[in-house]
Amino acid sequence: MATAQYEAGNLAAAGSMCDLALQAAPGGPVAPLVHYQMALIALDSTDLLAAWRSLLQAERDMRPEDAESLLPPAQLRVGEQHFANGDYAEAGGCYRHIVERYPTSGTTPLARYKLAWCLLRTEQNATAIDQFLAAVELEQPLEIEADARYQAAQLLVERGDFPQVFALLSPFLDELAETGPRVHALTLLGRAALKLDELKVAQQAFAAAIEGLSDEQVPVSALAGLATAQERLGQFGEAVATLQRAIPLARGETALQMQQQLTRCSLALLDVSTTDQEEQ
Numbered sequence: 001m002a003t004a005q006y007e008a009g010n011l012a013a014a015g016s017m018c019d020l021a022l023q024a025a026p027g028g029p030v031a032p033l034v035h036y037q038m039a040l041i042a043l044d045s046t047d048l049l050a051a052w053r054s055l056l057q058a059e060r061d062m063r064p065e066d067a068e069s070l071l072p073p074a075q076l077r078v079g080e081q082h083f084a085n086g087d088y089a090e091a092g093g094c095y096r097h098i099v100e101r102y103p104t105s106g107t108t109p110l111a112r113y114k115l116a117w118c119l120l121r122t123e124q125n126a127t128a129i130d131q132f133l134a135a136v137e138l139e140q141p142l143e144i145e146a147d148a149r150y151q152a153a154q155l156l157v158e159r160g161d162f163p164q165v166f167a168l169l170s171p172f173l174d175e176l177a178e179t180g181p182r183v184h185a186l187t188l189l190g191r192a193a194l195k196l197d198e199l200k201v202a203q204q205a206f207a208a209a210i211e212g213l214s215d216e217q218v219p220v221s222a223l224a225g226l227a228t229a230q231e232r233l234g235q236f237g238e239a240v241a242t243l244q245r246a247i248p249l250a251r252g253e254t255a256l257q258m259q260q261q262l263t264r265c266s267l268a269l270l271d272v273s274t275t276d277q278e279e280q
Contacts, residue, residue: 067102079098110144112138157192173205176189190205190206
C-alpha cells in the first residue's frame, strides 16, 4: 500500500503507512524494504539526511542480493543531489560508500567517476587522479570515459608526467575526436607527444583538435603545436600554412615566437625547393 501511494505521488500518505508498518513489526522481514521506501519518500522531499539515514538502516538488515540491486541507485541519487547543491564533501561520502560497499554494482562506475570530481572540487588532486584513472578502467559511456581521461591527464600534466598522459590518451585518440573535451584533450595529447618525440601522433592529435573549427574558435596553442610537429617532421610548407593561420590570432611573446618560426620554416622550404631544382 505504501508503494502504491508513493507511486501515485501521495508522499505523506506513503510515509504514514511506512510508519505504521514499522510500528507493527519493527524487526520483521519487511522492515528493510520499508526503510528503503522511506528513503525514496525522503529523497522526493529533498530531505537528504533522512534519506541517507533510512538507506543505511535498510542496508543493515536487507539481504545482500536485494541490497546490491536496490540501494546503490538510491544512494547515488543522494550523492547527486548533494553534488548539485555544491556539497562536494557530502556527495563524495555517498559515492565512496557505493564504491567501497558495492564494487560490482552497475552504479559503481558512475559513482567512482563522480567521487573523482568531488575530490577535484575539494582540491584533493592527488587522490582525484587515482579515482579518475580507476574510473577509466570501468565500463563507462563514451563521454564520461573521455572526460575521466581528460581530467586525469590535466592533473598529470601538472606533475609533468607526460609519459603517463601519452599512455592515457593516445589509445583513445579517435574516440576523443568525437566527444565533449575533444579540443582540450587532443591538445594535451599533442603536447605530451611532442615532449616524447612522438611527432606523428602529435600531428594527428593537433590536427584533430582544430578540425572543423573557425579561427575564432581554434586554440592558438593547438595551432602552435601542429606547426611545431610539422616543422620537426620536415613538412615546412604545411608548417608555413599553419603559422600563417595562427599568427593573426596570437599576442605578445607567442606571436613573436611564431613569426620567428615562420621565417625559419620559410627559409627551410626555400632550401628544399632550391635543392630539388639543383638535383633536377
